[in-house]
C-alpha cells in the first residue's frame with residue numbers, strides 16, 4: 001500500500017511538471033505507463049500459487065458449488081478489501097442436482113382428447129422444474145412444413161413472442177439458436193409451459209432426452225417429436241395438459257464485485273474474469289490466470305484518482321453456462337447497463353503454447369459471429385496498440401460469446417479482451433508469429449487435472465498483465481474513443497451467446513446439430 005502511494009505522488013508531480021493542458025490532459029497515458037510499470041508477473045504468480053494451494057487443499061478443484069470455489073472467492077474478496085475496494089458478493093443460482101420423479105404428461109384436452117406417450121413421443125427437458133399446467137397452446141414463429149434443410153428460428157428472438165399471450169403454453173420449433181435461448185425468451189414472454197419439438201427434416205424428427213446443461217430460470221418444459229408439434233400446431237384451439245415431476249435443487253454461490261471508491265459512477269469501466277474451475281482440475285490457466293492478473297491490476301491501481309468508476313468482477317459458474325455474468329447482467333436495470341461503457345474480459349491469458357489473441361470486436365477476420373456492439377472495435381484496437389508498442393503481434397479470435405462477455409454484448413455493451421488459446425490447435429502461421437509448437441493444442445491441459453501451476457507460461461502472463469493494466473488505466477481516465485450508447489440495445493436476437501455448457505453438449509453428442 002505504501003509503495004503505491006509513493007509512486008502515485010511521483011506520477012502526479014510528473015504530470016504537473018509536464019504542464020499538460022487540462023482538456024487533453026494525458027492522464028490516461030501517464031497512469032497507463034505507471035500501472036504497467038507497477039504490475040508484476042511475479043505478483044500474479046503469487047496469486048496463482050495461492051489458487052493452486054486452495055485447489056490442493058480442496059480435493060484438487062475450484063469448481064462452482066465446491067469448497068474450493070468458496071475459498072477462491074474469499075481469497076480475492078479479502079485481497080480486494082485490503083486494497084481499499086468496496087467489495088460485494090452477488091448471490092447467483094446454479095443447478096446442484098436434478099432428477100425426474102415420474103414420467104412427464106402431455107395430453108391434448110381440447111378440442112379433442114389425446115394422450116401422448118412419455119419417453120417416446122416426448123421427454124422432460126432437463127433441468128425442467130416441476131410444474132403442472134393446462135392452457136391453450138400458442139405456436140411461436142413456426143416453419144411448417146419444415147424447409148428441406150434446417151432454417152427454423154422459432155423462439156430465437158424476443159420479437160417472436162410479440163403476439164404471445166402470457167399464461168399460454170409456448171410451442172416452439174427446434175432450430176438455429178441454442179435451446180437455452182428459446183427457453184429464456186419463452187419464460188420472459190410469460191409462457192407457463194414450453195413444448196419444443198424437433199424441426200422435421202430427416203434425422204430431426206424424433207424426441208429424445210435433452211439437457212440444457214445450465215440454469216436459466218424455469219417453466220415446465222418438454223422436448224417432443226416433430227409429429228406431436230406438427231399436430232398441436234395444426235389443431236385450432238388446442239389446449240394441453242402439461243406436467244413435469246422432477247426434483248430440481250438449486251445451489252447458490254457468489255460473484256465477487258469490487259469497485260473503486262473514486263470515479264464517475266455514470267461511466268463504468270468493467271473488468272471481469274471467471275474464478276471457477278471445471279470439476280476435472282484446479283483451473284490455474286483456465287481461469288486462475290485471468291483472475292490473478294486482474295486481481296494484481298486492481299491491487300496496484302487501488303489508490304488511483306480514476307476519472308471513471310472501475311468495477312472488477314470475479315465470476316462464478318462460467319464453466320457451467322456463463323451463469324455468474326448472465327445473472328449479473330440480468331440483475332441490472334437498463335440505466336445501470338447503459339452506465340457500463342466497456343466490458344473487458346480475461347479468460348485464459350497464460351496458456352503454455354500461447355498466441356496473443358484479441359476478441360475480434362470489429363469482425364475484421366470475417367469468421368463466425370458478427371462484430372460486437374459499437375465500441376468493441378475500438379477496444380480491440382486499443383489492446384492491439386499495446387502489443388504493437390512492444391513490437392508483439394496479435395491475431396483475432398472469433399467474438400463468439402464463449403466467455404463472460406457474451407451476456408454483455410447480448411445487451412449491447414461493447415466488449416473486448418485477451419485470450420491465449422484453449423483446446424484449439426496452434427497453426428504454423430501462429431507458431432511463426434509467437435513461437436511455440438504448431439500442430440498441437442495451445443493448452444494441452446485444457447479442462448483437465450493437469451491445468452496446474454505448471455500449466456502457466458510466465459512470458460504470456462507477464463505481457464498480458466501489462467496489456468490489461470494499460471487498457472484498464474486508459475479507460476479509467478479516458479473513454480472518449482468509445483461511442484456514446486445510442487439506444488437501449490434489444491439485441492438478444494443479434495447476439496446469441498453460445499456457452500461453455502453448449503460446447504460441453506457438443507463434446508458429449510459429437511455435433512452442434514444435436515444441440516440446436
Ligand SMILES: [Zn+2]
Nearest residue numbers: 286287347348
Ligand atoms: Zn475459462
